[in-house]
Amino acid sequence: MMNKMECLTLFCGGLEVQTAGKVYAAAKGLTCHTDIIGLEMADGKLHGKRKLYSTHLDGLFPLENGDVLILDEKKKDCLEEMAAMATQLGITLTDGMSLTAVHEPSGLLHTEEIVKTEDLSAAKLVLLGGKGLGTKANFERLEALAEKLGASCGCTRPVAMAGWASYDKVVGLSGSILGADVCIAFGVSGAAPLMAGATGAKRLIAVNNDPKAQIFGRCSEGIVADCLEILTALEQQIEQEV
Amino acid sequence: MKIGVCFKIVPDYETLLAEEWENPNQLDFTYAKKMYGCFDEAALEMGLRMADSLKAAGQTAETVAVTCGAPEGAVSESLLRALFAAGYDDVVLLPACESFVSRNTAKSLASYFTEHPVDLILTGRMVGPGDSGMVPAYLAGELGAELYPEAVSASWNDAESRAEITCKEAGFLKQYAVSSGAVCTVGDAEASYLRLFPLKARMEAKKRVFSEYEPEKADFAGEEPILRMEKTEAECSFLEYKSAEETAGFLLGVLKGETE
Ligand SMILES: Cc1cc2nc3c(=O)[nH]c(=O)nc-3n(C[C@H](O)[C@H](O)[C@H](O)COP(=O)(O)OP(=O)(O)OC[C@H]3O[C@@H](n4cnc5c(N)ncnc54)[C@H](O)[C@@H]3O)c2cc1C
Numbered sequence: 001m002m003n004k005m006e007c008l009t010l011f012c013g014g015l016e017v018q019t020a021g022k023v024y025a026a027a028k029g030l031t032c033h034t035d036i037i038g039l040e041m042a043d044g045k046l047h048g049k050r051k052l053y054s055t056h057l058d059g060l061f062p063l064e065n066g067d068v069l070i071l072d073e074k075k076k077d078c079l080e081e082m083a084a085m086a087t088q089l090g091i092t093l094t095d096g097m098s099l100t101a102v103h104e105p106s107g108l109l110h111t112e113e114i115v116k117t118e119d120l121s122a123a124k125l126v127l128l129g130g131k132g133l134g135t136k137a138n139f140e141r142l143e144a145l146a147e148k149l150g151a152s153c154g155c156t157r158p159v160a161m162a163g164w165a166s167y168d169k170v171v172g173l174s175g176s177i178l179g180a181d182v183c184i185a186f187g188v189s190g191a192a193p194l195m196a197g198a199t200g201a202k203r204l205i206a207v208n209n210d211p212k213a214q215i216f217g218r219c220s221e222g223i224v225a226d227c228l229e230i231l232t233a234l235e236q237q238i239e240q241e242v
Numbered sequence: 243m244k245i246g247v248c249f250k251i252v253p254d255y256e257t258l259l260a261e262e263w264e265n266p267n268q269l270d271f272t273y274a275k276k277m278y279g280c281f282d283e284a285a286l287e288m289g290l291r292m293a294d295s296l297k298a299a300g301q302t303a304e305t306v307a308v309t310c311g312a313p314e315g316a317v318s319e320s321l322l323r324a325l326f327a328a329g330y331d332d333v334v335l336l337p338a339c340e341s342f343v344s345r346n347t348a349k350s351l352a353s354y355f356t357e358h359p360v361d362l363i364l365t366g367r368m369v370g371p372g373d374s375g376m377v378p379a380y381l382a383g384e385l386g387a388e389l390y391p392e393a394v395s396a397s398w399n400d401a402e403s404r405a406e407i408t409c410k411e412a413g414f415l416k417q418y419a420v421s422s423g424a425v426c427t428v429g430d431a432e433a434s435y436l437r438l439f440p441l442k443a444r445m446e447a448k449k450r451v452f453s454e455y456e457p458e459k460a461d462f463a464g465e466e467p468i469l470r471m472e473k474t475e476a477e478c479s480f481l482e483y484k485s486a487e488e489t490a491g492f493l494l495g496v497l498k499g500e501t502e
Pocket of ligand 1: 129130131132133155156157158159170171172173174175186187188189190191192193194197207208209210213214225226227228256279280281368369
């Protein structure tokens with residue numbers, strides 16, 4: 001017999017809050033829905049919505065009374081709509097952090113602050129480099145160009161994984177969500193997890209030598225060209241201006 | 243010291259045809275390229291690095307990689323065998339659980355680790371975007387073990403005789419002496435890929451036998467989600483390409499706010 005839906009517990013915040021939510025749900029034996037981006041009625045039942053299959057699809061998961069929902073702070077803009085829906089349905093959305101503390105594992109030996117070089121989510125102009133740049137040296141050229149232009153330089157996850165850039169430059173689901181006025185992507189395929197962060201840019205221009213690259217389905221302007229040739233031409237023109 | 247690493251082999255969704263997503267109730271992933279879940283791959287490498295640092299200090303190290311089925315046609319014997327070739331002492335196969343009920347997967351893994359205890363369990367933060375990322379927390383809960391989130395590296399400190407991990411949390415790197423039997427999730431690790439190995443090791447791996455384990459039945463109920471294709475927002479207009487110089491001029495104009 002299903003319980004009447006009265007209460008859901010919501011953890012909304014960064015990684016620390018999300019971990020606290022997961023640990024809380026596991027300790028209490030509750031069902032926990034992570035990465036929720038909204039609530040929706042379907043087939044007469046309340047569902048939690050999240051992205052599935054590397055964000056290619058939306059999935060609606062049926063909710064039960066007392067379930068735990070976790071919302072990433074990057075998706076905070078969904079919160080208002082979720083709260084309104086809960087109120088309308090007479091459901092109490094309890095703040096999970098009022099029920100538990102931040103999760104702190106034992107045995108802490110040392111803490112060191114990570115110095116963030118830049119805040120990509122706040123940048124107005126972004127040059128975004130992907131594996132299509134071919135080498136670390138070419139990514140560094142893009143970084144140097146961005147600096148000369150007063151732009152920020154971001155990268156795709158494989159670029160960070162290859163050690164061409166630090167992880168704090170990653171744009172996408174596992175990095176920053178852009179809010180830039182302009183983002184120019186060099187040699188980026190446009191995989192769904194990257195686009196989750198890149199499509200936040202108001203104007204996304206993609207340079208890719210493959211006319212069938214996925215990014216051309218999701219950007220505002222597309223240029224089918226060799227990104228290294230464009231990079232070289234940009235460097236030369238900037239050089240001439242100085 | 244015995245190190246257990248939980249991993250999953252998944253289809254690389256980026257290798258599917260775009261049309262595949264148009265009919266979400268008849269998804270066919272069998273033709274997709276297969277890969278280790280990307281954070282799981284980092285966990286697999288971290289397990290081996292931990293073993294390396296133990297051996298370098300003259301300690302014994304045993305590594306076991308454990309997977310719960312191969313869902314959605316993602317069976318890949320070569321990826322499983324690669325784990326032997328890379329240095330895993332044992333590769334254990336558990337039957338698959340329903341895709342969307344992470345508590346069942348965690349329960350199966352917990353059942354294995356209860357019968358075959360290890361000193362440290364590593365697992366990816368999540369398999370991929372769209373996965374719940376709940377298995378590590380439920381697994382730690384089932385085992386009554388501590389959960390260390392977002393490990394970026396792990397090593398053996400011989401002077402102190404303890405395993406240490408460094409985790410990346412909310413703008414800080416935190417180093418911990420890990421408690422015995424703990425579950426650590428691996429995030430943006432220092433080494434993201436499983437190490438390379440010579441052909442000889444791959445040939446040797448062909449002779450190895452996977453272990454199989456039948457876990458205690460886990461039967462948390464979970465309804466299948468309703469699947470829908472995401473809507474794409476932008477409509478791309480292609481700019482005619484004449485020369486790199488002209489394109490660069492256009493891009494500079496846009497960046498300076500001079501070109502519409
Ligand atoms: C759990 C998980 C989380 C993830 N999170 C993220 C994330 O947050 N951010 C992210 O970026 N990725 C993420 N990914 C990875 C993502 O799925 C893709 O693999 C990644 O975005 C691809 O990066 P890329 O475009 O640089 O490389 P590739 O896919 O290799 O694409 C390179 C592109 O460059 C083009 N190219 C090659 N040479 C040239 C040239 N000379 N000129 C022009 N174009 C050229 C190619 O046509 C290709 O389209 C995640 C994956 C997983 C599993």
